[in-house]
Amino acid sequence: MASLTLFEKLWNTHLVSGLGEGMDLIYIDRVFLHERTGSIALKGLAEKKRSLRRPESTFCTIDHIVDTLPGRTDETRVAGGKAFIQTTRKSAREAGITFFDIGDERQGIVHVISPEQAIVLPGLTLICPDSHTCTQGAFGALAWGVGSTEAEHAMATNTLRVEKPKAMQVVFNGELAKGVTAKDMILYLIGKYTVAGARGYAVEFCGTAVTSLDMEARMTLCNMAVEFGAFTGIIAPDSTTINYLEGRPYAPTGENWQNALKDWQNLKTDKKAVFDKKITIDASNIQPMITWGTNPGQVMAIGTQVPDPSPMKDSHRREESEKALGYMGIDPGMYLNELAIDGAFIGSCTNSRLSDLKKAGNILKGRKVAKGVRAICVPGSSSVKRQAEAEGLDRIFKDAGFEWRESGCSMCFFAGGESFGFQERVVTSTNRNFESRQGPMTRSHLASPETVAASAILGRIASSKELTNGTL
Amino acid sequence: MEPFKKIKAVSLPLMWINVDTDCIIPSREMKQVSKTGLGDGLFAGWRYKDMSSREIDPDFILNDKKYHDAQILLSGINFGCGSSREHAVWALVEYGFKAILAPSFGSIFYNNCICNGLLPIVMSDADITLLADWVVRDPRKNQLVINLVKQIISGPEIMAFHFDIAPQDKEMLLKGFDMIDLTLQSQDKITAFEEKDKKNRKWANSL
Ligand code: SF4
Numbered sequence: 001m002a003s004l005t006l007f008e009k010l011w012n013t014h015l016v017s018g019l020g021e022g023m024d025l026i027y028i029d030r031v032f033l034h035e036r037t038g039s040i041a042l043k044g045l046a047e048k049k050r051s052l053r054r055p056e057s058t059f060c061t062i063d064h065i066v067d068t069l070p071g072r073t074d075e076t077r078v079a080g081g082k083a084f085i086q087t088t089r090k091s092a093r094e095a096g097i098t099f100f101d102i103g104d105e106r107q108g109i110v111h112v113i114s115p116e117q118a119i120v121l122p123g124l125t126l127i128c129p130d131s132h133t134c135t136q137g138a139f140g141a142l143a144w145g146v147g148s149t150e151a152e153h154a155m156a157t158n159t160l161r162v163e164k165p166k167a168m169q170v171v172f173n174g175e176l177a178k179g180v181t182a183k184d185m186i187l188y189l190i191g192k193y194t195v196a197g198a199r200g201y202a203v204e205f206c207g208t209a210v211t212s213l214d215m216e217a218r219m220t221l222c223n224m225a226v227e228f229g230a231f232t233g234i235i236a237p238d239s240t241t242i243n244y245l246e247g248r249p250y251a252p253t254g255e256n257w258q259n260a261l262k263d264w265q266n267l268k269t270d271k272k273a274v275f276d277k278k279i280t281i282d283a284s285n286i287q288p289m290i291t292w293g294t295n296p297g298q299v300m301a302i303g304t305q306v307p308d309p310s311p312m313k314d315s316h317r318r319e320e321s322e323k324a325l326g327y328m329g330i331d332p333g334m335y336l337n338e339l340a341i342d343g344a345f346i347g348s349c350t351n352s353r354l355s356d357l358k359k360a361g362n363i364l365k366g367r368k369v370a371k372g373v374r375a376i377c378v379p380g381s382s383s384v385k386r387q388a389e390a391e392g393l394d395r396i397f398k399d400a401g402f403e404w405r406e407s408g409c410s411m412c413f414f415a416g417g418e419s420f421g422f423q424e425r426v427v428t429s430t431n432r433n434f435e436s437r438q439g440p441m442t443r444s445h446l447a448s449p450e451t452v453a454a455s456a457i458l459g460r461i462a463s464s465k466e467l468t469n470g471t472l
Numbered sequence: 473m474e475p476f477k478k479i480k481a482v483s484l485p486l487m488w489i490n491v492d493t494d495c496i497i498p499s500r501e502m503k504q505v506s507k508t509g510l511g512d513g514l515f516a517g518w519r520y521k522d523m524s525s526r527e528i529d530p531d532f533i534l535n536d537k538k539y540h541d542a543q544i545l546l547s548g549i550n551f552g553c554g555s556s557r558e559h560a561v562w563a564l565v566e567y568g569f570k571a572i573l574a575p576s577f578g579s580i581f582y583n584n585c586i587c588n589g590l591l592p593i594v595m596s597d598a599d600i601t602l603l604a605d606w607v608v609r610d611p612r613k614n615q616l617v618i619n620l621v622k623q624i625i626s627g628p629e630i631m632a633f634h635f636d637i638a639p640q641d642k643e644m645l646l647k648g649f650d651m652i653d654l655t656l657q658s659q660d661k662i663t664a665f666e667e668k669d670k671k672n673r674k675w676a677n678s679l
Contacts, residue, residue: 016665023640039505056679080503087505131556147558147584157655196550252675260675316489416500434494440523
C-alpha cells in the first residue's frame with residue numbers, strides 16, 4: 001500500500017467523489033455554528049426552503065457577541081446584537097439542531113466546547129463558519145473554517161466542494177525551555193515564515209515538543225494555523241488524545257469506542273510518506289514571544305529590539321511594517337519591555353482553557369495588577385469557569401485585580417460593543433492583533449497567558465521570567 | 473448569482489499586503505442578520521475619519537473621485553486573510569467590485585468569492601504592480617478588460633495577461649450557478665457514500 005500522510009488518510013476517508021482538476025466532494029461529519037455567522041447560514045437555508053440533511057450532526061452555540069458580564073441576558077452592547085442572538089435561537093430550534101444557549105452549562109466558545117463535549121473526534125471532518133475551526137485539528141480531525149454559504153452547503157448536503165490542499169509537515173524537535181508555551185511556538189513559527197507561510201497547505205505538527213504538549217496546549221498550537229495561512233493544522237492522535245476524550249458526553253461508548261480506538265491507531269503519517277513541504281524547528285531555541293505589529297507574523301522574542309523596516313528589501317513588507325509601527329506607536333530599535341500598558345486580556349479560543357488560567361494564576365497569586373491597568377479574564381467556556389471556581393482560581397484573579405467574566409469571545413474582537421479604549425495598549429492572549437480588533441485603534445500585543453499576567457502585574461510588557469526568576 | 477462574463481472597468485489599486493477581512497469589513501459594521509446593508513461598511517476603518525461618524529477620510533484611495541465607480545481591485549499578497557466572515561465578500565460585491573487581483577488570497581475568502589460571483593484572480597506581484605502603475609497614470613482612461621471565458625486581462629496600450637482559474641470555479645462564475653443546487657444533483661453519490669460509511673465507521677455515525 002502506498003505511504004500516506006495523516007492528512008491524505010483523512011481526506012481519502014471522506015472522499016465522496018472527485019470533481020476533477022484537484023477539486024473533490026468531501027463528506028462532512030459535523031457542523032458547528034455560532035450566532036455571528038451561523039445565524040446567517042441558518043437563515044439562508046430557511047429562505048431557500050432547504051432542510052438539513054442530518055440535523056443530529058449539527059451544533060450551535062452563543063459565544064461571539066453575547067455579553068460576558070455577570071447576570072447576562074440576550075441584551076448586549078453590540079449594535080443589533082440582540083437580534084443575532086434571538087434569530088439564532090429561533091432558527092436553531094426550527095432546524096432541530098443541538099443548541100448550547102446562554103445559561104446552558106455547556107455554553108462557551110465554539111472551539112473550546114466542541115472538544116469538551118467530544119463533538120470533535122479523531123478521524124472526523126468538522127466545519128464551522130469560523131476561521132479558528134482549525135483549533136480542533138489538535139484531535140487528529142480534519143477541521144477547518146468556511147464561509148456562511150459553505151456552511152449552508154454542508155448542512156444541506158453533508159458535503160463540501162474543496163480544492164485539495166498540499167501537505168506540510170512542521171516538526172518541533174527538542175524540549176521547550178521553562179516558561180515557554182505552545183503560544184510562543186506558533187508565534188515563533190509565523191514570525192519566521194510569515195502569515196502567508198502555509199498558504200495552500202494542510203499542516204501537520206509533529207516532533208517531541210508537540211507530542212509532549214497536553215491537549216489544551218495542542219489546541220493553542222493548531223488554533224493559529226489559520227494565522228499561518230494554512231488550510232488547517234492537525235496533530236496525530238495518541239494516548240494523550242484518547243485519555244482526554246474518553247467518557248466525555250459525545251464520545252462513542254462500548255463497542256463503538258473500541259472500534260474507534262482501532263481506527264484511530266491508523267491515524268498517523270506513514271514512515272515513508274512524502275510531504276510537499278517540510279519545516280524543522282529546534283524548540284529549545286524558542287523564547288517567550290510578543291507581537292509588535294498588526295499581524296501575528298510581526299512578532300519578536302520579548303527582550304529583543306523592534307526591527308527596523310528601513311533596510312528591508314521587499315518594498316511591500318517595508319511599507320507594511322512602517323504602517324504597523326505607526327499604528328502601534330512604536331519606534332524601530334525599541335525594547336518593548338519599556339512600554340506601559342493600559343489593558344491585559346486573558347481569554348479567547350487560543351488561550352482560555354483551565355490550564356491557561358492555572359498558568360496565569362500561578363503568576364498572579366499574591367500579587368496585584370499595576371495601577372491604571374484594566375485586566376480581564378474571560379474563561380473559554382461555562383465549564384472552564386465552573387472548574388476554575390471549584391479550584392479557587394477566580395479568587396486569585398479577583399484578588400489580583402482582574403475582572404472575572406462569564407464565558408464567550410468577549411474582547412477578543414470588537415463588534416461595536418464593549419472594548420478597550422482609543423489607542424490603548426493591550427497585552428492579550430488572543431490570536432489577532434489586527435487594527436481595531438479589540439477596540440477603536442486599540443494596540444494589541446499577542447502573547448501567552450503567562451506573559452499577559454506578568455505584564456498586568458508590572459504595568460508594562462514583561463515576560464513571566466521577570467517575576468519568577470526571583471528578581472522581584 | 474449573476475453570471476460573470478466580461479467586464480471593462482476602472483481599477484482601484486490598494487497595494488498593501490495581508491489585507492485582512494477585519495479591515496475589509498470591521499465586525500462593528502455587521503449590524504444585522506443579513507447578507508446586505510454592508511457596502512457602506514466596506515473598509516470602514518480606513519474610509520472614515522473615526523468610528524462614530526461617517527466623515528470621509530480624503531486620503532484613503534476609495535474616497536478619491538477618480539475611482540468612485542471602480543469594479544476591479546488590485547492588491548498585495550494574502551488578500552482576505554483572517555476571519556472567515558463572508559460579509560467581507562458581500563460588502564465588496566455590494567460596493568460594486570466584480571473582480572480582485574492579488575498574488576494570493578486567504579483560502580476561506582477565495583471560496584467565499586466563488587460562492588458570490590466575485591472573481592478572484594491570482595497574478596504575480598510584478599504583473600499586478602505593472603498594472604497598478606499603468607492604472608494610476610490615468611484611472612478613468614486606463615480601464616482594464618477582464619475576459620473570464622478566455623482568462624485574459626488586457627487594456628489599451630498594455631500587453632494581455634493570461635490568468636489561471638480552476639475549471640469548476642470558472643464554470644460556477646460563468647454560469648452563475650448556485651453551488652448547493654449543483655451538489656444536490658449528486659445526491660445519489662452522497663447517499664451511496666453514507667451507506668458504506670455507516671458500516672465502516674459506525675462509531676462516527678452514532679450520534
Ligand atoms: S475567541 Fe476570538 S478568535 Fe476565537 S472564535 Fe471567538 S472571536 Fe473568534
